Amino acid sequence: MAIKTPDWWYKKNAAGAPWWRPLLWPLSLLWRAVNALKAANARPYRSSLFVISVGNLTLGGSGKTPIAAALLDLLAPEAVGLSRGHGGTLAGPIAVDPNKHTAAEVGDEPLMLAQDHLFVIARDRAAGLRLIEKRRKAPKPKRVIVDDAHQNLKIAKDLHVLVIDGDTRNGAWPFGDGGICPYGPMREPFAPGLARADLCILWLPDDDAQPDPALVALLGEKPVFIARLQAHAPAIPAPVYGFAGIAKPWKFEATLRAEGYDIAGFEGFPDHAALSDAELETLAAKAAAADARLITTQKDWIKLDPAWRARIACLPITAKFDDEAGLLALIRPHSA
Secondary structure, eight states: OOOOGGGGGGGGTTTTOTTTGGGHHHHHHHHHHHHHHHEEEEEBBSSSEEEEEEEEEBBOOSSSHHHHHHHHHHHTTTTTEEETTEEEEEEEEEEEOOOTTOHHOOOHHHHTTTTTTOOOESSSHHHHHHHHHHSSSSSSOOEEEETTTOOSSSBOOSEEEEEEEOOOOOGGGTTTTTTTTTSSSSSOOOHHHHTTTEEEEEEESSSSSSOOHHHHHTTTTTEEEEEEEEOOOOOOOEEEEEEEEOOHHHHHHHHHHHTTEEEEEEEEOOOTTOOOOHHHHHHHHHHHHOOOOOEEEEEHHHTOOOOHHOOOOOOEEEEETTTTHHHHHHHHHHHH
């Protein structure tokens, strides 16, 4: 079941939190206890491939999937992507075929990444690594980019890349007030999560934004690289009616505004939500009433059937690194 992310999660002092938030505290303790038990019993699989984890400390919204795509681009052609296939019905391990599989089968993010890269899904990430190890076709894989694996205890990682939303405007803070899910956005306490990281990537919204000194200081001695959002905006002369089923839908609305679109309306849905035809028809009717064109994220667009894709525009997002050479220098020598 898709759950809509509360925006107060990402306020430094949990501003706007509901009165009943304290009732979530016992569930937060249970979350921590379950994860501690998993860690105590973990026996991670060590792959013969160089495994690069791309993850975060919070429940979505940090932008790790575009970072995974960028790293696959930079490390091509000998890098393969791997994820659990969140939201898909197939357990894997299986290589995603964008001409055969649907988002309902393999998940929206894997299907999106498989458009340009060899990508494998596996609920059991160790089984996914073993499948990639057996690949004999050229180019033979040497590196595996594992999406959303910072907390995965079933595989050993050679490099931990921690992705952090560096946009701290309007009171936003990537870790909220540090509360553990569902009391706050954190998957685990900040200190041990940061300690496992080998490097941090801060997402910034545009070329002019500068990293928050307080946030950089919080990361201590960890190498920090800046990734900037690059929107590949389609030319749409008419107003647009936007929608997004991502962890922070308000960020997509902000991107539309930054790209200069005339926004007639906007609606946010839970992360990974699969909209029904009835919901899409309702959105289409609202857009038509405003004489606007529907537009959504690439992750949401990839889930649509061809008829809806023809009616709805998408705004692809990619990452551009300020110091791409420095990032590669840190990664390549260890994974060649």
